[in-house]
Amino acid sequence: MVLISNRYGKARVRVLRLTRDGDRHEPRELEIDVALEGDFAAAYVAADNRTSVATDTMKNLIHVMARERPEAGTEAFLTALADRFLAAYPQAETVAFEARETRWVRMAFDGAEHGHAFTQDGNGHGVASLKATREGATLWSGVEGVAILKTTQSGWADFFRDAYTTLAPTTDRLLATRLDARWRWTATPERPEATNAAILEALLRVFATTYSVSVQDSLYRMGEAALAAAPGIDRLRLACPNKHYIPLDLSRFGLAHGDVAFLPTDEPHGQIECVVGREA
Secondary structure (H helix, E strand, O other): OOOOOEEEEEEEEEEEEEEEEEOOEEEEEEOOOOEEEEHHHHHOOOOOOOOOOOOHHHHHHHHHHHHOOOOOHHHHHHHHHHHHHHHHHEEEEEEEEEEEEEEEEEEEEEEEEEEEEEEEEOOOOOEEEEEEEOEEEEEEEEEEEEEEEEOOOOOOOOOOOOOOOOOEEEOOOOOOEEEEEEEEEEOOOOOOOHHHHHHHHHHHHHHHHOOOOOOHHHHHHHHHHHHHHOOEEEEEEEEEOOOOEEOOOOHHHHOOOOOOEEEEOOOOOOEEEEEEOOOO
């Protein structure tokens, strides 16, 4: 028997970093997973822990770095973490981080932003992942679980049919989903937050302002628009699970549907995914 592969680390390390500039504060809350690959096989096959870094140590190092780099954006913070981990643990060949952001939105009153009061953005969250070796790194950013809905200008027709097909075609339906999108950087971005916002805006603009022949059609064109908006990325992974709104049958009450009453359901749901890039 042989050990084919192994990796281990710490999951769901939570930390809030806070910067203060007078009365204006900036909270940055993350949940981070870290995993190491490298010279750790002995712990599995020989009961030898001498090269193994305790996962509690990994958590502690993330906390220390949070104190040292409170001002860094998510992508910059993951890059700093990777540099520190690879420097501290020569037995690690690869270090991988996955970060999920809790977004705090600054309150505003009478047109003026408040310095230190926030509400939590509940529609999706930002994500970033970094896989690094001593030779280089691959960085992805994105969003997960962004709920979006359009109430017209969407259809699903002219699809393959057979003896098991019961779904009726339509050229006008409600379209709702929870968008997951990730994009790969070609180089470490100088202003990732601004670029991330521009990419999300490009994705949502296509969704909202163009007719959708299918979720597949929309996803591909959304990816094209995002690549056009951000020269510093070269690939997007997009996924949209359908949230269905089924017209309620009210005929037993003598009422026509009238396109006004629907039953929300998301189980089972369609799962549409694609990868769009500048080249294969």
